[in-house]
Amino acid sequence: MTQPLEFVRPAYGRASLAELLPSVLAVLGVPEAPDPLGLTARLDGVRRIALLVVDGLGSYQIPLATPHAPTLADVAPAATELTSVFPSTTPAGLASIGAGAVPGAHGLLAFTVNVPGTDRVLNHTQWWNDPDPSAWQPVPSRLAVARAAGVAVTMVSRPEYAGSGLTLAAWRGGDYRAAPDPDTLVTGMLDGLAVGGRSLVVGYHPTVDSAGHRFGVDSPEWRAAVAELDGVLARLVEGLPADAALLVTADHGQLDVPDEGRYDLDADPRLSAGLRLVAGEPRVRYLHTLPGARDDVVAAWREVLGEDAWVAPREEVVEAGLFGPVPSAHLGRIGDVVVASHGLCAVLATAHEPETVAKLVAYHGSYTAAEMMVPLIVVRAV
Numbered sequence: 259m260t261q262p263l264e265f266v267r268p269a270y271g272r273a274s275l276a277e278l279l280p281s282v283l284a285v286l287g288v289p290e291a292p293d294p295l296g297l298t299a300r301l302d303g304v305r306r307i308a309l310l311v312v313d314g315l316g317s318y319q320i321p322l323a324t325p326h327a328p329t330l331a332d333v334a335p336a337a338t339e340l341t342s343v344f345p346s347t348t349p350a351g352l353a354s355i356g357a358g359a360v361p362g363a364h365g366l367l368a369f370t371v372n373v374p375g376t377d378r379v380l381n382h383t384q385w386w387n388d389p390d391p392s393a394w395q396p397v398p399s400r401l402a403v404a405r406a407a408g409v410a411v412t413m414v415s416r417p418e419y420a421g422s423g424l425t426l427a428a429w430r431g432g433d434y435r436a437a438p439d440p441d442t443l444v445t446g447m448l449d450g451l452a453v454g455g456r457s458l459v460v461g462y463h464p465t466v467d468s469a470g471h472r473f474g475v476d477s478p479e480w481r482a483a484v485a486e487l488d489g490v491l492a493r494l495v496e497g498l499p500a501d502a503a504l505l506v507t508a509d510h511g512q513l514d515v516p517d518e519g520r521y522d523l524d525a526d527p528r529l530s531a532g533l534r535l536v537a538g539e540p541r542v543r544y545l546h547t548l549p550g551a552r553d554d555v556v557a558a559w560r561e562v563l564g565e566d567a568w569v570a571p572r573e574e575v576v577e578a579g580l581f582g583p584v585p586s587a588h589l590g591r592i593g594d595v596v597v598a599s600h601g602l603c604a605v606l607a608t609a610h611e612p613e614t615v616a617k618l619v620a621y622h623g624s625y626t627a628a629e630m631m632v633p634l635i636v637v638r639a640v
Contacts, residue, residue: 262318262513262626262627263600263601263626263627264626264627265600265625265627266341266625266626266627266630266631267341267579267625268341268342268344268360268582268625268630269340269341270343270360270579270582271294272294273294273295273338273339273340273341274340274341274343274354274360275340275341275342275343275351275354275355275507275509275632276343276354276355276357276358276359276360276582277294277295277358278340278355278358278507278634279309279355279356279358279400279401280292280293280294280400281295281297281298282297282307282400282458282505283403283404283407283409284297284298285297285298285301285304285307285503286304286305286307286407286409286456286458287407287456288403288404288407288409289407291403295340295634300636301503301636301638303501304501304502304638305455305456305457305501305502306451306456306457306459306499306502306503307457307458307459307502307503307504307505308447308448308450308451308459308460308461308494308498308502308504308505309458309460309505309506310447310460310461310462310463310490310494310504310505310506310507311352311355311460311461311462311463311507311508311509312463312487312506312507312508313348313462313463313464313465313466313467313468313508313509314466314467314468314470314471314508314509314510314511314512314622315466315467315484315508315511315632315633316342316508316510316511316512316622316628316629316630316631316632316633317337317339317511317631317632318511318627318628318631319466319470319475319511319512320334320337320633322475322476323466323481323487326481326484326485326488327484327485327488328488328492329488329492329495330484330487330488330491333491333495333506333635334633334635336635336636337633337634337635337636338633338634338636339631339632339633339634340507340631340632340634341630341631342508342509342510342511342629342630342631342632343360343361344361344580344581344625344630345361345367345368345369345539345541345542345598345623346509346510346511346622346623346624346625346629347368347509347510347539347542347622347623348369348382348383348467348509348510349366349368349369349382349383349424349427350366350368351509351510352366352424352429352462352509353365353395353424353427353428355428355460355507355509356399356400356401356427356428356429356460357395357397357398357399357427357428358397358400359397359582360582361581361582362576362581362582362583362584362585362588363397363583363584363585363588364395364396364427365394365395365587365588365591366382366394366395366427367581367588367591367592368382368537368538368542368544368591368592368623369381369382369383369538369539369623370382370539371537371538371592372535372537372544372546372590372591372593373389373591374590374591375590377534379535379536379537379610382423382424382427385422385423385424386421386422386423389423391423391424391426391427391430392426392430394423394427395427398431399428399429399430399431399432401413401430401431401432401458401460402430402431402432403431404431404458405431405432408455408456409454409456409457409458410453410454410456410457410458411431411432411433411457412433412434412435412446412447412450412453412457412458412459412460413425413429413433413434413435413459413460413461413462414434414437414443414446414447414450414459414460414461414462415429415434415435415436415437415461415462416436416437416438416464417436417437417438419462420436421434432458432460433450435449440463440486440487440490443463443490444490444493444494444497446459446461447459447461448493448494448497451498451499451502452499463487463490465483465486466480466483466484466487467512468483469482469483470483470512470619470620471512471618471620471621472618474514474619474620475512475513475514475620477619491506495637498637498638498639500639501639502638502639503636503637503638503639504635504636504637505634505636505637506633506635506637507632507633507635508632509632510622510623510629510630510632511622511628511629511631512620512621512622512628512629513602513620513621513622513626513628513629514602514619514620515540515602515603515604515619515621516602519566519601519602519603519604520540520603520604520605520606520616521562521566521603521604521605521606522605522606522607522608523536523605523606523607524606524607524608524609524610525608526562528558528561529558529559529562529605531551531554531558532547532548532551532552532554532555533545533546533547533548533551534546534547534548536607536610537593538593538596538597538623539615539621539623540599540604540605540606540607540615540618540621540623541599541604541605541621541622541624541629542596542597542598542599542623542624543593543596543597543605543607544592544593544595544596544597545559545593545594545596545597546593546594547593547594547595552571552594552595555594555595556569556570556571556595559597563597563603563605565600565601566599566600566601566603567598567599567600567603567605568596568598568600569595569596569597570595570596571596572589572593572594572595572596575592575596575598576589576592580625598624598625599623599624600624600626601626604621
């Protein structure tokens, strides 16, 4: 296994989050669904699949979690690995799972992005109907494809996410069941599995990620969130119907960023010069520059950040394939300059973002192994 801070290229087409639901649909007999992960051989006879997406529980966090999670400790040793997508952040990851597509195609290309042709920065987690989710994310969801093929499809997540832009972009096409707590998450997922002759249920669990952000990975609060998750896993495994399987994955991992690794672009005139608009997030910044300023911005950021980040024009990053193919309609959502952190560092934007962002302990978004590698745990009913 690679070291946590080593570069990991998204395994698009082979073993990334974008291949997960297409393979699940192949198991469920959806016509023309590819199976790049080879799940049909492992899940022969399975007609009901529950997919639990655990926000923030990357592969490198599992050894820290298992001492506090006996069920996870039982099922994790047989896990395989997928890569997240780039950026390794929740909107891009969830949309890649739900759409079965790379970020370049679905267009949710960061936590926050510029709406092209405007000065607006869209936060994908605080987005409702402007822009229209079906236009902003044009790829049909795999849930809708499954439903059209006769599979009963259910999405189980927090009530506050019902009808949001991110929910519709990633999961449109399934029945939505609100789950305000772990008990209702389990109940909703198991009830969804029981519907119809073939069923697909996706559940979303956010608290491991939020605890890591606020208090740090392996903090007491993070351990408590992991223990809560383990209770969910135990009940799901116990409640699986005979013809069902449970799949567990994550949208990304996390890493703690120390104070000495934090830059603030709004406190350093060398970094703020030439900028028209700032988007992205602390581990991957999108810099939209003033006319004629791009090359100067690249030079200044490279000088200040040095070996802490890859600073490159948009065209170079797109050509490197980290987003997958990017249609022209989505290019403007990426900054003129992209800044991707290598190690334990982050670029804050204290004058552009809520103060809570700078107070976080753990972050994610870049292409290090700690952020990019996620598990795929498969549990069949016994």
